[in-house]
Amino acid sequence: MKPDKARPRSAVARFFRRLKRYMPKGLYGRSLIIVVTPMIILQSVLVFVFLERHWSLVTQRMSEAVARDIAAIVELYELHPSDEDFAGLQKIALSKLRIRLDRLPEDALPPPAPKPFFTLLDRTLAREIRDIVRKPFWIDTVGNTNLIEVRILADDAVLRYFTKRSQAYASNSHIFLVWMVGTSLVLMLISILFLRNQIRPIKRLAEAAQRFGRGQSIENLPPAGAIEVRQASQALTEMGTRIERQIEQRTVMLAGVSHDLRTILTRFRLQLAMMSPSPDRSGLEHDVEDMERMLQDYMAFAGGSSREASSFVSLPDILQTVCERAKLENIPCTYTHKGPPTVEVRPLAFERCLGNLVGNACRYGNNVNITSVAELGQLSIAVEDDGPGIPPEARQDVFKPFFRLDEARNQDASGSGLGLSIAQDIALVHGGDILLEDSDMGGLRAVLRLPI
Known part of the structure; x- marks a missing residue:
C-alpha cells in the first residue's frame, strides 16, 4: 500500500516542480497570477453554467415552439391539401407565425447533410421536430446565416419552411459573453494598475537595500506603499543611520587613540634626533617608522571607508x-x-x-x-x-x-x-x-x- 500512495505524491511533486520552472520569478508576476487566475476560473465556470443551463434551456424552449408551429401547419395542410387552402395557409403562416411556407415535390427531401462541430441548434431543433412532428424531415441551420430551412415529408408533398434563426435559439448570448469578457478585461486592467502601485515601493525598498549593501547612502528613501512596506523602509533607514553612527563613533575614538600614539612617536623622534649617530639610533628610527606605518594601516582598517x-x-x-x-x-x-x-x-x-x-x-x-x-x-x-x-x-x-x-x-x-x-x-x-x-x-x- 505504501508504494501505491507514494507514486501519486511523487507524481504531484514532479508536476509542481515542472510548473515552478514556468512560474514568474518576480513579485509582480506572481501577484498578477494570484489575481488573474481566480478571475479566469470564475469566468470559465460562469460561461459553462450559462451555456449548459441558460442558453441550452432557452434554445430548447424556442426550438420546441418552432416545432409545434411546424406540426400545426403540417396537420392543417393534411386536412386541407387543396391549392386554395394552401394559399391561405401560407398567408397565415407568414403573418401570424413569421414562417415562409413552400410546397415541393415528394422527392425534394435530401439526405442529411454533414454537421459542423458546434451544432447545438441542429441537435435541439432536430430532437424537438422528431418528438413533436414525427415525420421524415431535413433541416439546415448553417446554410444561411439569418434563416433556418426545414423540410417535412407530408402525405403528397414536401413542405419547406423558412424562419429566422432568432426564433429558434437565444441569439443574444454573445452580448452576455462580450459584457463578461469586457468586464473581466477592465477588472484585470484595474488590478494591474493597483499591483504596479503596490509593487513599486517594494522595488524601491529592494533597490535601496542593494545600494546600502554596496555602501551607498539611503537617506533619500521616502516611506510609501502599505504600512508593512513603510515599516520595512523606516527600519532599513534607521539601521543604516545606526550603523553609520557606530562607525563614526568608532572612527572618532580611534582618531583620539591615534593622536595620543602619534604624540608618543613624536617624542621618540625628538629624543632620537638629540642622540648622537650610532647603529642603535638607526635601528630605533627604523622601528619608529614601522610603528607609524602600522598605525596608519590600522587606522585605515579600523576606520573603514563608509563615510x-x-x-x-x-x-x-x-x-x-x-x-x-x-x-x-x-x-x-x-x-x-x-x-x-x-x-x-x-x-x-x-x-x-x-x-x-x-x-x-x-x-x-x-x-x-x-x-x-x-x-x-x-x-x-x-x-x-x-x-x-x-x-x-x-x-x-x-x-x-x-x-x-x-x-x-x-x-x-x-x-x-x-x-x-x-x-x-x-x-x-x-x-x-x-x-x-x-x-x-x-x-x-x-x-x-x-x-x-
Missing part, C-alpha cells in the same frame, strides 16, 4: 595610476579594460583597495598584469603576478588582520599584515568580494568583484 560618498570615476585612469606606482618600484605592470570606462564607487577607498592588491603582487612577484571587465552589472578586476602564490588552505587566512605568510613576523618584515584585510573590507563595503586563485603566470590571481 566617503560614491561618485563616478574613470576606471582606466585609476588602473593607470596603480600601474605607475608599481613601475616606481621597478615592477613591470600592464593593464587592460573592457566595458564602460566609468563606474560608481567610493574613489579613494576603491583606489586604496586596488592599490593594496597591486602592492601585494609587487611585493612577491616580478611582473604584474591587471585585467578589468565591466559587463552584466558586475565589475571584475583580476590582479595577477608571477610570485610564489598562496597555498589553497591559507587563502582564507590571509584576509585576517595581522596575518602574514612570511616566516619573519618581526618588525623587519615588510608590510603590516593589513593590506588584504583592508582590501576585503573595502570590497565588502561596496557589496563585492575578493577571490584568490592560481594565476596562469605562475603566481597568485586576486579577483576583485563589485556590483555596478
Whole structure:
C-alpha cells in the first residue's frame, strides 16, 4: 500500500516542480497570477453554467415552439391539401407565425447533410421536430446565416419552411459573453494598475537595500506603499543611520587613540634626533617608522571607508595610476579594460583597495598584469603576478588582520599584515568580494568583484 500512495505524491511533486520552472520569478508576476487566475476560473465556470443551463434551456424552449408551429401547419395542410387552402395557409403562416411556407415535390427531401462541430441548434431543433412532428424531415441551420430551412415529408408533398434563426435559439448570448469578457478585461486592467502601485515601493525598498549593501547612502528613501512596506523602509533607514553612527563613533575614538600614539612617536623622534649617530639610533628610527606605518594601516582598517560618498570615476585612469606606482618600484605592470570606462564607487577607498592588491603582487612577484571587465552589472578586476602564490588552505587566512605568510613576523618584515584585510573590507563595503586563485603566470590571481 505504501508504494501505491507514494507514486501519486511523487507524481504531484514532479508536476509542481515542472510548473515552478514556468512560474514568474518576480513579485509582480506572481501577484498578477494570484489575481488573474481566480478571475479566469470564475469566468470559465460562469460561461459553462450559462451555456449548459441558460442558453441550452432557452434554445430548447424556442426550438420546441418552432416545432409545434411546424406540426400545426403540417396537420392543417393534411386536412386541407387543396391549392386554395394552401394559399391561405401560407398567408397565415407568414403573418401570424413569421414562417415562409413552400410546397415541393415528394422527392425534394435530401439526405442529411454533414454537421459542423458546434451544432447545438441542429441537435435541439432536430430532437424537438422528431418528438413533436414525427415525420421524415431535413433541416439546415448553417446554410444561411439569418434563416433556418426545414423540410417535412407530408402525405403528397414536401413542405419547406423558412424562419429566422432568432426564433429558434437565444441569439443574444454573445452580448452576455462580450459584457463578461469586457468586464473581466477592465477588472484585470484595474488590478494591474493597483499591483504596479503596490509593487513599486517594494522595488524601491529592494533597490535601496542593494545600494546600502554596496555602501551607498539611503537617506533619500521616502516611506510609501502599505504600512508593512513603510515599516520595512523606516527600519532599513534607521539601521543604516545606526550603523553609520557606530562607525563614526568608532572612527572618532580611534582618531583620539591615534593622536595620543602619534604624540608618543613624536617624542621618540625628538629624543632620537638629540642622540648622537650610532647603529642603535638607526635601528630605533627604523622601528619608529614601522610603528607609524602600522598605525596608519590600522587606522585605515579600523576606520573603514563608509563615510566617503560614491561618485563616478574613470576606471582606466585609476588602473593607470596603480600601474605607475608599481613601475616606481621597478615592477613591470600592464593593464587592460573592457566595458564602460566609468563606474560608481567610493574613489579613494576603491583606489586604496586596488592599490593594496597591486602592492601585494609587487611585493612577491616580478611582473604584474591587471585585467578589468565591466559587463552584466558586475565589475571584475583580476590582479595577477608571477610570485610564489598562496597555498589553497591559507587563502582564507590571509584576509585576517595581522596575518602574514612570511616566516619573519618581526618588525623587519615588510608590510603590516593589513593590506588584504583592508582590501576585503573595502570590497565588502561596496557589496563585492575578493577571490584568490592560481594565476596562469605562475603566481597568485586576486579577483576583485563589485556590483555596478
